[in-house]
Amino acid sequence: TATGTWAGAGMYVYEGDGTISGNTLDGNTSSSSSGLGGALYAYDYGGYFTGNVVTDNVATYAGGGLVLRECDAVVSNNLIVDNAMDGLVSVDEDKTRFINNTLDGNGYGIYLFNASGGKDPAPHLANTLITDSDVYGIDVDDGEFKTLLNNDIYGSGEDDYTGMSDMTGSDGNLSADPLYVSSSDWSLGSGSPCVDAGRTESRVTEDIDGTARPTGSAYDIGAYEQ
Numbered sequence: 001t002a003t004g005t006w007a008g009a010g011m012y013v014y015e016g017d018g019t020i021s022g023n024t025l026d027g028n029t030s031s032s033s034s035g036l037g038g039a040l041y042a043y044d045y046g047g048y049f050t051g052n053v054v055t056d057n058v059a060t061y062a063g064g065g066l067v068l069r070e071c072d073a074v075v076s077n078n079l080i081v082d083n084a085m086d087g088l089v090s091v092d093e094d095k096t097r098f099i100n101n102t103l104d105g106n107g108y109g110i111y112l113f114n115a116s117g118g119k120d121p122a123p124h125l126a127n128t129l130i131t132d133s134d135v136y137g138i139d140v141d142d143g144e145f146k147t148l149l150n151n152d153i154y155g156s157g158e159d160d161y162t163g164m165s166d167m168t169g170s171d172g173n174l175s176a177d178p179l180y181v182s183s184s185d186w187s188l189g190s191g192s193p194c195v196d197a198g199r200t201e202s203r204v205t206e207d208i209d210g211t212a213r214p215t216g217s218a219y220d221i222g223a224y225e226q
Contacts, residue, residue: 007041015045016046027055035060078101079102087109099128100201124145124146130156178194
């Protein structure tokens with residue numbers, strides 16, 4: 001549990017780079033009234049956050065899962081489920097590349113906002129699955145996505161997109177049931193529309209389990225390659 005502002009209860013990363021992989025961040029709480037980053041709060045981080053499981057974390061203000069502030073990082077092949085309030089948050093002058101992640105059952109999927117009054121966030125989002133968010137799949141208060149390509153945003157409680165245009169049907173973006181294997185197995189089942197529906201990403205050559213990408217004619221959307 002972290003009680004300070006800009007806290008980061010599970011992990012706090014301040015400046016630098018390096019790879020963070022193969023971890024489980026579970027049940028952490030950033031509990032102050034302005035607390036962010038139940039699982040991770042990263043500031044000015046330029047490394048790789050990949051192949052992690054982020055589940056059941058809480059932040060009172062925003063970002064129960066991951067908060068990236070003014071970063072130029074790559075966040076890929078992560079399973080981010082059942083976090084409150086948000087799975088992913090991009091803050092201020094953030095340029096993070098969010099690639100091939102699976103987000104399910106979070107309060108909000110991904111949230112963009114400006115806390116400093118300076119430059120807005122401009123992250124990239126590609127090959128990512130955002131499903132069954134309690135409220136919005138994508139919520140943009142400030143800033144915009146530099147690129148938003150080949151994602152599947154589906155089953156949000158209110159709307160899949162708010163604060164921006166609905167991108168379903170444009171640039172490879174879908175809104176379709178990904179047909180997970182089960183409610184506790186987020187790999188893609190038979191007939192999933194996310195199989196071979198992604199785009200090639202040079203920074204991501206394997207999935208969360210180490211399977212080479214692609215196994216078919218194109219990358220799959222989400223953390224798992226069928």
